[in-house]
Amino acid sequence: MKLGTMLGDIAISLFSRPSTERYPFERSETPERLRGLLIWHPEECIGCGLCAKDCPAGALDVIVLDKEAKRYQLRYYLDRCTFCAQCVYSCRQGCLEMSNERWELTALDRSTFEILYGNGLQNG
Amino acid sequence: MSEVVKKKSFTIPIGPQHPALKEPEHFLISVDGEIVTDAVVRLGYAHRGIEKAVESRTWVQSLYMLERICGICSHIHAMAFCLGVEQLAGVEVPPRAQAIRVIVAEIERIHSHLLWLGVAAHEAGFDTLFMYSWRDREKIMDLLEGFSGNRVNYSVNVLGGVKFNIDDAQETAIREAISFLEERTHHYLHIVTKDAMFLQRTRGIGVMTRSQAEVLGTVGPTARASNVYRDIRVEAPYAVYDKYPARIVMDNRGDLEARFFVRITELFESYRLILEILETLPDGDLTIRMPRRIKAGETISRVEAPRGELFYFIKSNGSDTPERIRARTPTICNMMSVVKLLVGHQLADVPMILVGIDPCFSCNDRMVVLNRDRKIEKLMTWEALRQYGIDYYKRRSA
Amino acid sequence: MGSTTTRDVLLSLTALLIFPGGLFLLLVGLAYEWIDRKLLARMQNRVGPRWFQPVADTIKLLAKEEVIPDSVDAGLFIGLPIVALAGVLTAAIYVPFPGLPSVFSFPGDLIVTIFLLSLLTLCLGLAGANTFDRFSLVGATRALTQLFAYEAPFLLALLGPAFVAGSWEINEIVGYTDGRWLFITQPFGFIVALIGLIGKLEIPPLDAPEAETEIVAGSLTEYSGRGLALFHLGKGVALVLGLTLISAFYLGGVATPLLFLVKTLALLLVIVGIHALFTRLRIDQTVGLWWRYGTLLVLVQWLGIILWQEVMI
Numbered sequence: 001m002k003l004g005t006m007l008g009d010i011a012i013s014l015f016s017r018p019s020t021e022r023y024p025f026e027r028s029e030t031p032e033r034l035r036g037l038l039i040w041h042p043e044e045c046i047g048c049g050l051c052a053k054d055c056p057a058g059a060l061d062v063i064v065l066d067k068e069a070k071r072y073q074l075r076y077y078l079d080r081c082t083f084c085a086q087c088v089y090s091c092r093q094g095c096l097e098m099s100n101e102r103w104e105l106t107a108l109d110r111s112t113f114e115i116l117y118g119n120g121l122q123n124g
Numbered sequence: 125m126s127e128v129v130k131k132k133s134f135t136i137p138i139g140p141q142h143p144a145l146k147e148p149e150h151f152l153i154s155v156d157g158e159i160v161t162d163a164v165v166r167l168g169y170a171h172r173g174i175e176k177a178v179e180s181r182t183w184v185q186s187l188y189m190l191e192r193i194c195g196i197c198s199h200i201h202a203m204a205f206c207l208g209v210e211q212l213a214g215v216e217v218p219p220r221a222q223a224i225r226v227i228v229a230e231i232e233r234i235h236s237h238l239l240w241l242g243v244a245a246h247e248a249g250f251d252t253l254f255m256y257s258w259r260d261r262e263k264i265m266d267l268l269e270g271f272s273g274n275r276v277n278y279s280v281n282v283l284g285g286v287k288f289n290i291d292d293a294q295e296t297a298i299r300e301a302i303s304f305l306e307e308r309t310h311h312y313l314h315i316v317t318k319d320a321m322f323l324q325r326t327r328g329i330g331v332m333t334r335s336q337a338e339v340l341g342t343v344g345p346t347a348r349a350s351n352v353y354r355d356i357r358v359e360a361p362y363a364v365y366d367k368y369p370a371r372i373v374m375d376n377r378g379d380l381e382a383r384f385f386v387r388i389t390e391l392f393e394s395y396r397l398i399l400e401i402l403e404t405l406p407d408g409d410l411t412i413r414m415p416r417r418i419k420a421g422e423t424i425s426r427v428e429a430p431r432g433e434l435f436y437f438i439k440s441n442g443s444d445t446p447e448r449i450r451a452r453t454p455t456i457c458n459m460m461s462v463v464k465l466l467v468g469h470q471l472a473d474v475p476m477i478l479v480g481i482d483p484c485f486s487c488n489d490r491m492v493v494l495n496r497d498r499k500i501e502k503l504m505t506w507e508a509l510r511q512y513g514i515d516y517y518k519r520r521s522a
Numbered sequence: 523m524g525s526t527t528t529r530d531v532l533l534s535l536t537a538l539l540i541f542p543g544g545l546f547l548l549l550v551g552l553a554y555e556w557i558d559r560k561l562l563a564r565m566q567n568r569v570g571p572r573w574f575q576p577v578a579d580t581i582k583l584l585a586k587e588e589v590i591p592d593s594v595d596a597g598l599f600i601g602l603p604i605v606a607l608a609g610v611l612t613a614a615i616y617v618p619f620p621g622l623p624s625v626f627s628f629p630g631d632l633i634v635t636i637f638l639l640s641l642l643t644l645c646l647g648l649a650g651a652n653t654f655d656r657f658s659l660v661g662a663t664r665a666l667t668q669l670f671a672y673e674a675p676f677l678l679a680l681l682g683p684a685f686v687a688g689s690w691e692i693n694e695i696v697g698y699t700d701g702r703w704l705f706i707t708q709p710f711g712f713i714v715a716l717i718g719l720i721g722k723l724e725i726p727p728l729d730a731p732e733a734e735t736e737i738v739a740g741s742l743t744e745y746s747g748r749g750l751a752l753f754h755l756g757k758g759v760a761l762v763l764g765l766t767l768i769s770a771f772y773l774g775g776v777a778t779p780l781l782f783l784v785k786t787l788a789l790l791l792v793i794v795g796i797h798a799l800f801t802r803l804r805i806d807q808t809v810g811l812w813w814r815y816g817t818l819l820v821l822v823q824w825l826g827i828i829l830w831q832e833v834m835i
Binding site for chain 3: 134135136137142143144155157158245246247248249250251252255256259319321322324325470471472473474475
């Protein structure tokens with residue numbers, strides 16, 4: 001039975017830097033596979049809509065502008081998304097990916113949470 | 125419960141809002157001075173209706189709903205569901221996917237036990253151990269974030285396999301994290317078994333004999349600390365546990381110290397398992413194609429969550445939405461043992477005994493209505509439940 | 523004594539209210555609280571609060587609405603924090619804080635000071651007993667139990683130096699201990715005094731009366747706003763005064779402000795170390811520990827002192 005078994009830890013910590021990351025002044029590098037904002041690459045899209053069907057939160061809508069010319073739009077509701085990446089997996093063409101840089105997605109205005117991706121309309 | 129309240133006893137409510145609880149539940153503790161004379165538990169504060177919600181979602185969508193039953197054991201819920209559905213559909217998942225699932229499950233077990241160690245130390249008033257174990261837990265969180273992209277709710281499982289692969293960079297990260305943690309775990313085991321003041325709060329408190337544990341139906345490390353041989357990974361191996369067997373960790377003292385010992389020793393077991401699987405990780409695909417409509421039928425799937433046996437009943441009617449999914453989580457089994465054990469202890473031991481079962485209240489709020497007179501179990505529909513609630517509160521305020 | 527002039531009265535008032543008592547003492551109490559929290563955080567590998575955190579907390583609390591529960595005696599509810607703070611501030615005028623001789627002194631003021639310091643705990647206990655809230659009642663019971671347990675050995679431990687100095691007046695005792703490091707000649711008394719202080723101030727590991735994970739905040743559960751701020755300030759001041767007393771008696775006197783700073787901070791480091799190292803004890807373990815080891819140690823110490831005096835004289 002010992003008394004004060006954490007003395008070593010305490011003594012070392014007094015003379016070393018705290019392990020707290022002082023966000024937002026210090027930011028550590030994000031890992032490569034981080035699931036951040038959803039990004040849509042419209043070139044390969046065939047409009048199957050599997051991403052929208054499989055989304056557990058109903059955060060995606062595929063809008064058909066012109067089926068033969070393969071012009072689609074994707075409405076992405078950022079505030080419904082749970083960042084599960086099921087849509088990325090479901091899409092057989094590989095059109096969707098989750099960004100690993102854009103993950104600070106808070107906003108004061110709710111309107112920025114509805115993102116419309118489209119051919120020629122590369123916003124978001 | 126009404127009899128307890130009418131008696132002239134001094135009742136202290138622990139919860140629903142209380143610093144001792146991380147999630148809301150209500151414990152009505154009757155005390156006489158400092159000694160607990162009676163305890164009544166009332167659950168249901170974290171009920172979200174997930175089992176009902178999955179009845180109107182496709183199989184793919186339900187996976188994510190069930191994953192969010194609990195934040196700490198999210199992967200194991202998803203894994204139990206996937207194993208059950210794959211069994212129903214008669215699909216054989218490639219071995220590499222199963223191995224990756226088990227690796228993540230063991231990493232989750234490590235995460236859960238380290239989290240529990242911190243919370244238990246905080247309940248005892250030993251904040252230093254809390255801070256240090258949670259600092260070390262950050263290593264696991266970073267590991268999981270690097271592997272799957274999220275710190276909780278990793279969403280590694282898909283029906284038919286896993287989404288992410290373990291490449292060389294991942295493997296190096298896992299090995300590095302495990303070697304760091306192994307050293308720290310030895311230190312924590314030393315503290316938990318040798319620190320005199322900490323032992324004063326855990327030794328001989330909340331003793332549950334083996335027969336009591338069996339009668340009360342406890343599962344998981346709580347039962348194993350009372351010398352009950354109960355571990356699904358050993359008794360009914362699933363996924364790759366038949367090729368990489370887990371060793372059961374038991375202790376025969378049955379008090380809080382035994383539960384600490386069992387959980388920390390299980391950490392070592394998890395480290396060993398992960399390294400063993402990494403050595404001989406089978407090659408192959410990550411997923412296999414699953415049909416959208418699952419064949420009609422019912423199945424059960426049992427897995428070993430960090431807290432005990434997790435039991436899923438899955439019923440399909442041939443369509444692309446589940447007919448009924450019932451998740452029986454381990455905390456609901458262990459909850460009654462808390463109520464039984466609290467009597468006779470001091471008030472200061474109440475949070476310690478409660479945390480000794482590793483409670484996960486989000487997991488344990490499911491809906492079962494027992495009709496006591498006719499001994500029939502009844503499930504209520506959504507509308508009936510809502511109406512029942514409205515009538516109940518109308519009667520109460522009348 | 524002569525006639526008191528307005529100058530004397532003004533000087534006394536300044537000493538009581540601004541320096542070295544009153545406002546200055548409150549600020550020093552807040553500073554010591556910050557050092558306590560920062561040291562604890564660094565020991566736990568965290569960052570800890572910035573220097574103005576206790577000041578900000580106090581200002582925020584004073585600005586908030588005070589919620590008075592239905593079932594309490596409103597007079598007691600509002601009055602008890604004021605009495606507690608007044609008690610500890612009054613104790614300061616007899617203590618050599620901050621390294622200058624105390625403002626007033628009279629024979630026997632050691633007992634008065636210790637009583638005034640424990641007025642804080644008494645008020646906490648009464649405040650807890652004032653309400654119907656279960657948590658406060660349990661906290662009040664524990665606070666009073668701990669008070670009864672820790673008062674006697676703490677007083678006996680402080681009387682050790684008083685005995686060898688041959689006086690019950692703090693000024694004279696400090697005059698005697700100046701330069702004499704009594705913690706070497708009376709080690710048990712020092713240990714008992716230190717642990718007694720930890721128990722008196724309800725610092726972990728002896729903080730069963732305000733165990734956060736069992737009874738929310740003990741006696742202070744119902745307090746918010748001004749009442750909580752005053753109790754908070756009172757605890758900070760009690761910490762400073764307790765540290766001053768023990769350093770003055772056992773660590774060779776506090777002749778100058780610099781020595782005061784160094785010695786009290788060293789003692790604070792020890793107390794924070796004890797805070798970080800140990801688990802909280804249950805109330806029965808706290809009292810049991812004390813009535814077994816604490817009293818024994820202090821009685822052994824007294825035996826030693828008396829025998830030594832007999833041998834020398």
